Amino acid sequence: MADVTGNTDFVFKDWLNLLQSYHDDMEKDLETVRKHKKEIQEIRQELYNRLDSGYFLRDDKRIIISAPEIIIGNVDKSGQLQDSRSNVVIRSNEIVLHGVGEAGYIRNEATNIVQRAVDRGCDGLEEVVHGNASIMTQARNILLDSNNSTDVYIRDIDKKMGKGITIHTDSELTIDASVSHTEWTKDIDDRINTFDEPMGQLKDTLNSTLTSIKNTIEQMEDTLKEDGDLLENDVVASTSIGALDTLQSRFSSESKSFYEAVDVFLGALSRYTELFRQKNALKDRKKSETLEAFKKASTGAKISINAEKIELTNRDGDCLVRENDDTYLQMMSKNIFIGSVNDKEENHEKGKIALRGDSILVETNDRKKNGDNFDMSTTGKVEINSKEILVSSLDYEQKKDQERTEKNLTEEGNIRIRAKKINVDGTDLEGKAAGELTMNSGKISVVSAEVDKESREIKEIHKGGTLELATETVTIGKDAAEKILSEKIEAKTNTELKLIQGDKATLTVSGNKLTVEDDGTNFSKGELTVDVESKFNKKMTATTIEANDVTGKKVTVNNCLKAPSLTAQG
Numbered sequence: 001m002a003d004v005t006g007n008t009d010f011v012f013k014d015w016l017n018l019l020q021s022y023h024d025d026m027e028k029d030l031e032t033v034r035k036h037k038k039e040i041q042e043i044r045q046e047l048y049n050r051l052d053s054g055y056f057l058r059d060d061k062r063i064i065i066s067a068p069e070i071i072i073g074n075v076d077k078s079g080q081l082q083d084s085r086s087n088v089v090i091r092s093n094e095i096v097l098h099g100v101g102e103a104g105y106i107r108n109e110a111t112n113i114v115q116r117a118v119d120r121g122c123d124g125l126e127e128v129v130h131g132n133a134s135i136m137t138q139a140r141n142i143l144l145d146s147n148n149s150t151d152v153y154i155r156d157i158d159k160k161m162g163k164g165i166t167i168h169t170d171s172e173l174t175i176d177a178s179v180s181h182t183e184w185t186k187d188i189d190d191r192i193n194t195f196d197e198p199m200g201q202l203k204d205t206l207n208s209t210l211t212s213i214k215n216t217i218e219q220m221e222d223t224l225k226e227d228g229d230l231l232e233n234d235v236v237a238s239t240s241i242g243a244l245d246t247l248q249s250r251f252s253s254e255s256k257s258f259y260e261a262v263d264v265f266l267g268a269l270s271r272y273t274e275l276f277r278q279k280n281a282l283k284d285r286k287k288s289e290t291l292e293a294f295k296k297a298s299t300g301a302k303i304s305i306n307a308e309k310i311e312l313t314n315r316d317g318d319c320l321v322r323e324n325d326d327t328y329l330q331m332m333s334k335n336i337f338i339g340s341v342n343d344k345e346e347n348h349e350k351g352k353i354a355l356r357g358d359s360i361l362v363e364t365n366d367r368k369k370n371g372d373n374f375d376m377s378t379t380g381k382v383e384i385n386s387k388e389i390l391v392s393s394l395d396y397e398q399k400k401d402q403e404r405t406e407k408n409l410t411e412e413g414n415i416r417i418r419a420k421k422i423n424v425d426g427t428d429l430e431g432k433a434a435g436e437l438t439m440n441s442g443k444i445s446v447v448s449a450e451v452d453k454e455s456r457e458i459k460e461i462h463k464g465g466t467l468e469l470a471t472e473t474v475t476i477g478k479d480a481a482e483k484i485l486s487e488k489i490e491a492k493t494n495t496e497l498k499l500i501q502g503d504k505a506t507l508t509v510s511g512n513k514l515t516v517e518d519d520g521t522n523f524s525k526g527e528l529t530v531d532v533e534s535k536f537n538k539k540m541t542a543t544t545i546e547a548n549d550v551t552g553k554k555v556t557v558n559n560c561l562k563a564p565s566l567t568a569q570g
């Protein structure tokens with residue numbers, strides 16, 4: 001053991017200094033930690049050489065394993081996996097797998113397969129995410145299939161392969177581009193708190209293990225000192241030889257304990273430095289903004305779907321349209337734009353947007369929770385703006401290879417506008433009346449009436465209701481071009497009918513009595529026939545009056561006829 005005595009003190013003290021330096025810097029930055037890992041790499045190599053752990057094969061240039069079939073793993077000679085737990089690790093800066101030839105393939109099969117773009121470090125204990133972390137997959141055809149099966153997959157994956165990229169699932173498919181305020185605040189705090197316990201345990205392990213290493217080094221130094229004293233003794237007895245053998249055995253045992261303790265220390269130290277790094281990284285990434293500020297700020301999350309043809313359908317695995325009540329397509333956003341436009345945001349010349357369904361609802365009703373119910377008050381507005389707007393209830397037909405054409409008015413078709421206030425406005429930006437309003441139908445009714453709340457049919461006139469027509473000229477019975485002329489005009493009223501010119505009623509019908517108040521009534525053409533008894537309370541002037549007296553004789557009066565009463569009898 002003389003040779004060992006000459007070297008061990010220096011080597012062990014040097015190791016201890018490196019371990020202590022690594023321990024002192026275990027809460028430093030990643031660059032410092034990785035520097036220490038490189039410095040102690042030779043120690044770890046020596047440890048495993050001394051511990052005689054496993055089989056090590058290395059060449060500074062290349063090692064080639066060649067055979068028609070190669071099996072690597074914890075297997076027996078037949079290639080079957082041993083019962084004991086096994087682990088195969090491939091660690092390198094670059095790992096390349098080639099499946100050569102047109103029929104070449106690479107297959108990964110396991111109960112669970114995880115792919116993560118992280119840097120595990122030289123010891124495999126780190127999880128560093130670099131700025132260029134990425135996973136790339138390129139092929140002519142790509143299939144991702146989620147098969148909701150147990151025991152055996154019921155679907156032949158090769159038959160599901162389509163063109164391009166195919167993503168299929170039996171249950172749920174979620175494509176999520178979002179930033180969570182909870183994940184970046186509360187969840188980070190919760191995760192940071194989970195580091196405290198394992199980091200505390202590792203720190204205790206490091207401190208106790210480092211103390212044990214120091215004690216073991218002292219024991220080894222004492223053993224070496226005893227060994228040196230025996231070797232320097234001039235008289236070598238049989239007992240001295242036995243003592244040397246015992247010292248060698250004890251030193252070998254102490255060395256093994258030392259190596260094992262150093263290995264435990266280095267493993268615990270690597271795990272602690274990684275947890276410390278992750279904890280600080282999470283603290284640096286935590287967002288401090290409030291939830292309200294987060295809601296108002298842009299996160300930059302975005303999903304882009306781009307194709308010449310895009311279809312969103314509710315079909316099952318047999319390509320049949322689903323007809324159950326749970327089938328629906330939902331779009332939710334603060335702002336939604338659907339446009340048939342080009343890259344310049346100009347309308348496509350023949351672009352179309354079509355909405356088609358048995359029932360279509362467009363509403364701006366707000367929903368406020370009220371116990372188990374909702375209050376749905378109407379807010380906002382709906383704008384429809386176009387050069388030509390057509391609202392119709394028509395049946396159509398479409399013949400093969402032709403555009404659809406109007407067939408007829410829909411039987412019982414109904415267009416209803418219902419609001420507390422309805423305004424049809426044909427004024428320009430200066431407020432001037434422009435254009436025209438035309439209503440054309442077989443029957444036009446304008447009423448102010450109460451209706452039945454279920455059938456919406458008229459029940460009775462609305463008390464206090466009014467109908468106002470105000471324009472410079474009102475024409476009833478014909479159109480401006482006189483292409484249309486009414487056959488009959490009828491005015492009905494229950495109590496009173498008035499015609500007013502200026503601020504004075506000129507014609508009043510009330511209580512079956514007609515009253516005319518004007519500056520004079522002129523009948524310029526035709527005849528005036530009065531078939532009832534007539535009474536004139538004031539002066540009446542006529543150029544010529546022809547009448548029959550009581551005997552039937554014709555009487556003619558020219559220029560003037562004055563009498564308290566006048567009776568004409570035919």
